[in-house]
Amino acid sequence: MPIRFGKNSVVLDGACAVEEALPLLEYLQAHPRAKVTMRGCTQMHTAVFMVLVGIRPPIASLPDEAFMKRWFAPALKGEQA
Amino acid sequence: MTTPLLLRFVSEARDLLQFAASGLLALERNPRDEAAINDVFRSVHTLKGSVGLFDFPAFTKLVHAGEDVLSAVRAGQLPISSEIVDLLLDALDQFGAWLDDIEGRRGLSDGADGLSRDLTAALRALLPDDFGAAATTARSAGELASVDWLPDISEAERLEAFRAATSGSQLLAIEYSPAEDCFFSGEDPVNLFRQVRPLYGLIIEPREPWPAPEAFDPYRCVLRFRALTAAPRAEVEGLFRYVIEQISVVPVGPETLIAVAGEPNGGPVYGDFVADALALLAASDWEGLRRSVSALHELTGRHLFVASALRWLEAVLGAPAPDSGWVGALIDCIAQGSSVPVPPCNSGISTTPATKQPHSVTGPLARLSALARDILDGQRVILEMAAESTTFASRLTAVGCTAANVLRGVVRQSDLEAWGSAVEASLADGTPVAALAELERLLNASTGAPSEVTAADALRPEPTGTQTQEQRQAPARVLKVDQAKVDALMNLIGELVVSKNSLPFLAKRAEEVHGSREMGREIKDVYGVIDRLAQDMQAAIMAVRMLPVSEVLDRFPRLVRDVARKLGKRVELVIEGEETAADKNIIEMLGDPLLHIIRNSLDHGIEMPEEREATGKPPDASVRIKAFQEGDQVVIEVADDGRGIDPERIRAVAVAKGLIDEERASRLTDQEAVNLVFAAGFSTAAKVSDLSGRGVGMDVVVTTVEKAGGSVSLTSVKGQGTSVRLGLPLSMAVTRVMMVEAAGGNLFGIPMDQIAETVRIARGQVRRIKQAETFVLRNAVVPLVRLDRLLGVEPPLWFGDADQEEAVLVVRIGGSLTGLVVDHFREGMDIILKPFDGILSDISGYAGTALLGDGRVLLVLNLKELL
Numbered sequence: 023m024p025i026r027f028g029k030n031s032v033v034l035d036g037a038c039a040v041e042e043a044l045p046l047l048e049y050l051q052a053h054p055r056a057k058v059t060m061r062g063c064t065q066m067h068t069a070v071f072m073v074l075v076g077i078r079p080p081i082a083s084l085p086d087e088a089f090m091k092r093w094f095a096p097a098l099k100g101e102q103a
Numbered sequence: 104m105t106t107p108l109l110l111r112f113v114s115e116a117r118d119l120l121q122f123a124a125s126g127l128l129a130l131e132r133n134p135r136d137e138a139a140i141n142d143v144f145r146s147v148h149t150l151k152g153s154v155g156l157f158d159f160p161a162f163t164k165l166v167h168a169g170e171d172v173l174s175a176v177r178a179g180q181l182p183i184s185s186e187i188v189d190l191l192l193d194a195l196d197q198f199g200a201w202l203d204d205i206e207g208r209r210g211l212s213d214g215a216d217g218l219s220r221d222l223t224a225a226l227r228a229l230l231p232d233d234f235g236a237a238a239t240t241a242r243s244a245g246e247l248a249s250v251d252w253l254p255d256i257s258e259a260e261r262l263e264a265f266r267a268a269t270s271g272s273q274l275l276a277i278e279y280s281p282a283e284d285c286f287f288s289g290e291d292p293v294n295l296f297r298q299v300r301p302l303y304g305l306i307i308e309p310r311e312p313w314p315a316p317e318a319f320d321p322y323r324c325v326l327r328f329r330a331l332t333a334a335p336r337a338e339v340e341g342l343f344r345y346v347i348e349q350i351s352v353v354p355v356g357p358e359t360l361i362a363v364a365g366e367p368n369g370g371p372v373y374g375d376f377v378a379d380a381l382a383l384l385a386a387s388d389w390e391g392l393r394r395s396v397s398a399l400h401e402l403t404g405r406h407l408f409v410a411s412a413l414r415w416l417e418a419v420l421g422a423p424a425p426d427s428g429w430v431g432a433l434i435d436c437i438a439q440g441s442s443v444p445v446p447p448c449n450s451g452i453s454t455t456p457a458t459k460q461p462h463s464v465t466g467p468l469a470r471l472s473a474l475a476r477d478i479l480d481g482q483r484v485i486l487e488m489a490a491e492s493t494t495f496a497s498r499l500t501a502v503g504c505t506a507a508n509v510l511r512g513v514v515r516q517s518d519l520e521a522w523g524s525a526v527e528a529s530l531a532d533g534t535p536v537a538a539l540a541e542l543e544r545l546l547n548a549s550t551g552a553p554s555e556v557t558a559a560d561a562l563r564p565e566p567t568g569t570q571t572q573e574q575r576q577a578p579a580r581v582l583k584v585d586q587a588k589v590d591a592l593m594n595l596i597g598e599l600v601v602s603k604n605s606l607p608f609l610a611k612r613a614e615e616v617h618g619s620r621e622m623g624r625e626i627k628d629v630y631g632v633i634d635r636l637a638q639d640m641q642a643a644i645m646a647v648r649m650l651p652v653s654e655v656l657d658r659f660p661r662l663v664r665d666v667a668r669k670l671g672k673r674v675e676l677v678i679e680g681e682e683t684a685a686d687k688n689i690i691e692m693l694g695d696p697l698l699h700i701i702r703n704s705l706d707h708g709i710e711m712p713e714e715r716e717a718t719g720k721p722p723d724a725s726v727r728i729k730a731f732q733e734g735d736q737v738v739i740e741v742a743d744d745g746r747g748i749d750p751e752r753i754r755a756v757a758v759a760k761g762l763i764d765e766e767r768a769s770r771l772t773d774q775e776a777v778n779l780v781f782a783a784g785f786s787t788a789a790k791v792s793d794l795s796g797r798g799v800g801m802d803v804v805v806t807t808v809e810k811a812g813g814s815v816s817l818t819s820v821k822g823q824g825t826s827v828r829l830g831l832p833l834s835m836a837v838t839r840v841m842m843v844e845a846a847g848g849n850l851f852g853i854p855m856d857q858i859a860e861t862v863r864i865a866r867g868q869v870r871r872i873k874q875a876e877t878f879v880l881r882n883a884v885v886p887l888v889r890l891d892r893l894l895g896v897e898p899p900l901w902f903g904d905a906d907q908e909e910a911v912l913v914v915r916i917g918g919s920l921t922g923l924v925v926d927h928f929r930e931g932m933d934i935i936l937k938p939f940d941g942i943l944s945d946i947s948g949y950a951g952t953a954l955l956g957d958g959r960v961l962l963v964l965n966l967k968e969l970l
Contacts, residue, residue, distance in 0.1 A: 040286055043321035051316055068293040069286050073321050076313045089297050093305040096257075 161219035256304035264303035708745030
């Protein structure tokens, strides 16, 4: 399971496929303050990414993976480049 | 890997293309031909349905565009014209080429996506603006999108891209708005960009405000992607091939990246620097300017506006040949402390060669694109600001060049000239008024142009799938069978005919050896029945192999049209009797000879329209192809009403080329002279054109046709036209031969069509002329050849009286008669001729072998090679 839901935190690990988007959304809807850790995430489907930018949960860490680190950061952190 | 489905698609698609092409030509002749438009539409529609089964998005999209155009034509919204037909035919040609690719390599060639999009755009541009929903979603070209978001990319990334661009890469801006339901079709837009390399910028934004968290739908994609890359266009288009109508790719000039931003500085005024820099710029001292820029940069806080401008200056100066227009604009930025639009490259007193064209604003429509308008607007701002500036004159020149570059090829020449004179007027009186007024006029004239397609409209996905199923035609009651299977049947029936022939031998044996006449008669009865059945069966199988000649004639309307247009001649092609059928091999072999004949006719035979009118002929020449069956032959006649062949000229050319001597030339009848065009190496064309006249042509036609057992004849009346007649056997499967006995009792077959007659002549009538034997046949001297000698067997010595007769087979080879002495004549028979193969195939003198009813092998002679 690439997404592990904790009590008040969620960890994205490995490749997050399109079917993870709905569970993630439901979790974030239920736990608005849950922190998202993405350090170990290697690939993220657009749908998952869309949930993250749409809901804007607090981010604990960005992915280490180069592509996501470079291009997702502005959208996830909400800062204009 | 061979998929049967794919192979079937290819063969079906070829038929559909052929059908569509002929329909289009009919439509061009008669635009009101409802049946033709329906035919074309149905073919393309079916093609769209079947290509959709495979993974060739480029193909599918182009077919779709073609279908839309046809649908508009059908609905009467679009009048058909030669241009539309040309474009559609181009598209059909492209399909044909892709089919070849698919068949050969199981995939489309590289660049197919871009090609498809260009053609698609050209087709869509034909559509009326109010054409149905499917059409409006299509953008007329991917070029119209605005790139005003580029400054949103971080400065560091833009600087990086800028350096790549100035070192020769073409930058592309990609805007991708995925369909809302794209996740359901398995797309993952973000990860498409992972494969775009190098990627200089990627901005991911929602297209609309985010909904409240509770109303959030994770499977409705509302993102929009904008990226900047230096990847080659074909690669980008290949990557996005499935969503190519949802992306727009715009080439970006490096100057569009230059945008200076930062905190305004209340600190020192950079007046000194600006004065120095302008002086260095005027002297084109890039090295000095570089030094001074980097010195100032080190002293400036990095978040300041000036620092940003300096970084850009460094980048611009870092190019091998810095663009003075850009440098000037950036220095202005620093001087004024606010952003100044940067002109496209190669403006002002630039020394940069014009390698990077500013923007491709020449769309299919001669209107200003959004981008061009942005640039012009920018120039207007510069002009307004420049009014108070000291550098007014040089700026005005730069603006003049820039705007002219943008306008060139987009607006009318008169507008361009008006702009030039307005700039001169402004220069003369030192105020920008005249130039500004003209710029306003241009901008206003071009706004409201219907070319504006908003991004949302343009990026809406096309409706897919549903209607492809609706109109699927009822399957025709046709069986597509591999030719090899029919050939196998043909061989089997041949064997059956041969074994059937052994029954009479058996009957004879029953009578003679076993002495039972009754048995013999019964066998003959049975033989009669089997014989009839076998013959019916043979006829039926031959009928399977029969194809109508339209199979090969269908491509000529298109060919004639194209060639005639190219030559500037007006030709009407009439085809008659296209339903005449002949064996598949014959039909297939007909293609090239007919092509030669028709090209010859168009190139040499048909005159130019003026020439025709001068001689009192209608300007439209006619070429008539007529096919019909005559006895056991198919005849195809190609007749034109052109200038005909001049026998005098043929004689002269033939003598000049050394084909015949003068004396013989003068003895030739006109018809014989005309026939000289069939001689190898004969060409009267004064110069070689790409159509015909290479001196191969007609003799190739003759060789090919004769190889198939046919004949060619040509008649021509000077000034009235030429007619070429091809006669071909209906089928090559069965050959009629006459058996003869020679060389000591051996049987040989001689093709019946070469035999003129059989005669018996008394030995006393044979005359010797030196070494050669001859005899007189109806007052003509005919050379006599002994078959034994031809076959390398010494003829038997002859002692006896002069009344004894020789069996002489008179054969016609190449138009002249020859007597062939054989031992005995035997019966004629139908055989299935099997050419020699393997190591025997090199043996000359024999056409092949056939099996006789009693199991013996009959050698069939090729007299042309023997004599």
